[in-house]
Amino acid sequence: MAGISARKLDKVYPGGVHAVDRLDLDIDDGEFFALLGPSGCGKTTLLRTIAGLEQATGGSVLIGGRDVTNVTPARRDVAMVFQDYALFPHMTVIDNISYPLRIKRQARVARHARATEIGVQLGLADLMDRRPAALSGGQQQRVALARAVACHPSLFLFDEPLSNLDARLRLEARTFLKRLQRELGVTTVFVTHDQAEALALADRIAVMEAGRIRQLGTPREVFGRPANTFVANFIGSTPMNLLDGVVRGSTVDVAGGSLPVPAGAEGLVTDGEKVIVGVRPEYVRLSRSGEGLAGEVSILEHLGTTTLVTVDCGDELVGATVPEEDEPEPGAAVRLAPVPGRLLLYRAEDGELIGA
Amino acid sequence: MPNTSRHSDPSGVNDGPAAGAAAGTSHHGAVAVDPPLAAAAATDVVGLGRARAFAFVAPALLLIGVFLLFPALWTLYIGATDYERTGPKHVSPSFVGVGNYTDVLADPSFYNSLWLSLLFVGFSAVIGQNGLGFALAWSLRNVAGWVRRTVETLVLFAWILPGSVVAFLWIAMLDRDGGTVNALLGTPGLAWFVDYPMASLIIFNIWRGTAFSLMLYGAALSSVPPSQLETARLAGASGLQTLRDVVFPHIRGHALTNTLLITLWTFNDFTPFLLTAGGPGDDSEIVSVYVYNTAIRDGRLGYSGAISLLILVANVVLALLYLRMLRKRSVS
Amino acid sequence: MTISDDDARRAAWRMAARIGFYALTCLIAVFFALPLLWLVTAPFDASPTYAVDVPEATLDNFAEINANPYAWGSMFNSIVLSIGTALFVVVGAALAAYALSRVRMPGRDALLYVLLLLSSVVTGTAAMVPLFLLVSEIGDSVHPALGIDSSFAVMLVMAGGLLPAGIFMLKDFVDTVPRSYEESARVFGASPLRILKDIVAPLIAPGLATIAVWTVVNVWGNFLVPFILLRDPGKQPAAVLMRTLYTESGQPNLALLSTFSLLYSLPVIAMYLYVSRKYGFRFHGGIKS
DSSP, X not given: OOOEEEXXXXXXXXXXXXXXXXXXXXXXXXXXXXXXXXXXXXXXXXXXXXXXXXXXXXXXXXXXXXXXXXXXXXGGTEEEEOTTTTOOTTSOHHHHXXXXXXXXXXXXXXXXXXXXXXXXXXXXXXXXXXXXXXSOHHHHHHHHHHHHHHTOOSEEEEESTTTTSOHHHHHHHHHHHHHHHHHHOOEEEEEESOHHHHHHHOSEEEEEETTEEEEEEOHHHHHHSOSBHHHHHHSSSSOOEEEEEEEETTEEEETTEEEEOOGGGTTTSOTTOEEEEEEOGGGEEEESSSSSEEEEEEEEEEOSSEEEEEEEETTEEEEEEEEGGGOOOTXXXXXEEEOTTOOEEEETTTOBEEEO | OTTTTTSOOTTSSOOHHHHHHHHHTOOXXXXXXXXXXXXXXXXXXXXXXXXXXXXXXXXXXXXXIXXXXXXXXHHHHHTTBOOOSSSHHHHSOOBOTTHHHHHHHTOHHHHXXXXXXXXXXXXXXXXXXXXXXXXXXXXXXXXXXXXXHHHHHHHHHHHHSOHHHHXXXXXXXXXXXXXXXXXXXXXXXXXXXXHSHHHHHHHHHHHHHHHHHHHHHHHXXXXXXXXXXXXXXXXXXXXXXXXXXXXXXXXXXXXXXXXXXXXXXXXXOOHHHHHHTTOSTTTTOOHHHHHHIIIIISOOHHHHHHHHHHHHHHHHHHHHHHHHHHHHHHHO | OOHHXXXXXXXXXXXXXXXXXXXXXXXXXXXXXXXHHHHHHGGGBSSOOSSOOOOOBOXXXXXXXXXXXXXXXXXXXXXXXXXXXXXXHHHHHHHHHHHHHHSOOTTXXXXXXXXXHHHHHSOHHHHHHHHHHHHHXXXXXXXGGGSXXXXXXXXXXXXXXXXXXXXXXXXXXXXXXXXXXXXXXHHTTOOHHHHIIIIIHHHTHHHHHHHHHHHHHHHHHXXXXXXXXXXXXXXXXXXXXHHHHHHSSSSOOHHHHHXXXXXXXXXXXXXXXXXXXXXXXXXXXXXXX
């Protein structure tokens, strides 16, 4: 078991691409940690640098307090599951799972016993003699996990572990993965571009952009209090409302109306300052009358138990999620008010959070 | 080297130059990766290290260097000496500068062989193999499976059998007294290799080499979108109009590639030696046979070195054209 | 003229075109088949002539092979040359293709370009003079076992000629193998050589087999190189012996020649059938754009 630290970690590719940019990061022992970001943000490179598959061009990586920056992957005591699982097609499931033990020169009988034990644990008992090509996507993924578990590493690294599964299977595998990690208690870092996956699985999430971490926090923090408009935009299955506004005393002029400045931002903004007002559709209350921004319902999108209502407020479009039974008519005049404490204020010039 | 490209690859995966086509269109990174990863893909994957990587490449490079590159370069020097296979000029050849080249360029037998090679390449490859290969590929594309397979297999067998065997088969076919061709045509006693040596070689080489063009055009035709062919049919275009307006624009690149390759191979082909050895007299002494006859038979190594260099230059021109074609195609 | 008349005429015309087309196809098929037919019938004919005819079935001709002092020997020589060369080509090309595919080396692209160029430019025709001289020279000044009349020298020469194209084909093949296999093994702690042995070699085995077959067929049919470099009839492969058999003075022994031709062709035909059954005889990665 081990934590991970990155100190001013830098990775520049020969072509000049700055994939990881002087990055500092601490991952605790036993933590289930997500690296989240759009493609090209450097998350996979960071993972591969932790694994040792990429050589850092600056800074250092520590695993369990030991500086491993210049240590080969073999001596880092990590196990990695690749996006395509990298199951050796010419080996059976049992040989695949026991391959790491074969490298460690365990006897055939011992390593097969261990592989069988893990295979049973992961529900692969009937598949041990098959080749990877004869397995379904979900089974392949579990074999890859089993192989990683067989190494008994102090650290798991998963590169997009669920992305090759179809949507229904993905939910199942997600639950399985989380339970496995809880049972084993091994520090696990995984890379994903799917915010829902990160929110569901991780203890903490690092949201990355252009080789840097834009926010580091628990799923709740990252979802409820995005540190900047980039994270606000990236997290959440329906996009957050981000509206241009101007501070007028203790209120903000926004979308043809005005809203109170949130308590956490009081005293941090000046009169006339340009800001961006952020609020999730899930945190917008829609009513026929009363407080809030006035607007007209333009589009309804059914999301199952809820409906995403797009409301035309002045020049802006504002989204609000309502329970299916409260669905308004298109064209209806409505009022929108943020749930108290859920309104976020960002600086217009750099998009950083002022307060909530 | 000899025959390597000519007598090509039975696996059908690809042959020397065709491998280039593959390289030109190869697909890097089967898995979708982040852009930075694509850059990473070029670095060392298994941790082989640069030293070991060089050691891996070294044996192959050594063999290629000694037995392919060096001989090619050495030709430059040999062609500038009066080196001979035996006698005093074998022991101590002297440097004659461009003497051999001026001799070659003034030698009517060189022009004779060059002319014969042009005939050979032009009629057997550019017109014969190209034309027959395309015609077969086009007409077989919609024909019942077994007819198509039979014809293709026959054509391919002519291509994959060893040169010595096919040469002998044709000697038998064209024999003056008992040959099948004379029996079929009702021309008993006609000595094909004596009376019509070049025509015989050309017919032979069409038979021998059409397979490559057939396969290449077969692949090319399957790349023409069926929807475009159907559009032409709906518009009422005739077969020839369809060929001109829909098919040819698609396969122009393939046609050029094919022509360049079969030109290169046919120009360097040595199998005619097995049929006529250049005879009678020098009536079928194409360039490849001419080099052999002057170098190995007559022992005039320096002189034939000069001819070899001229062949090399012609090959380089053809190959560079071919590589440019490939590059263009992989860009577009 | 009624419409049905017109239709009938058109149908007749189409029928005629169809018949003509099939007749032409048959003619072309016959053109390609005739020489091959002789190859199949003559060896079993009690009194083979140059003409294709229905054989008076016999297997006696195969005894002629035993009677000729060089026949089996030349076949053996062909096997030795083919397998020896294939070994050089497969090992050399595998190592080089792997390194070129996986390790970024300075000048790699230029090297590949030159290799591609060399593979098509330096043909036997263009290089026979320097090759003859080179091998004579090595035999005179280094060791006779590497000079004229050395099978080993022929293998090296042919390996040198086939390697550029071989490296190319194999590199293409290695490029399609996902790197994650090797990376995965690497994270598990396998050493580079271990990865090559456990993971890479089995994965590229089909590619290696392809190169091996391709080399064997090329060497098997090659006439020029052994013809120039091997003078001793006891060392010449079947390709060269064939020529000796039909150019030597007197009436060629057709029973021997035809039977020998067939036997000599069989391995190539067998390999063709094997490859076409396994992979389909098509351009795979080759020309497909």
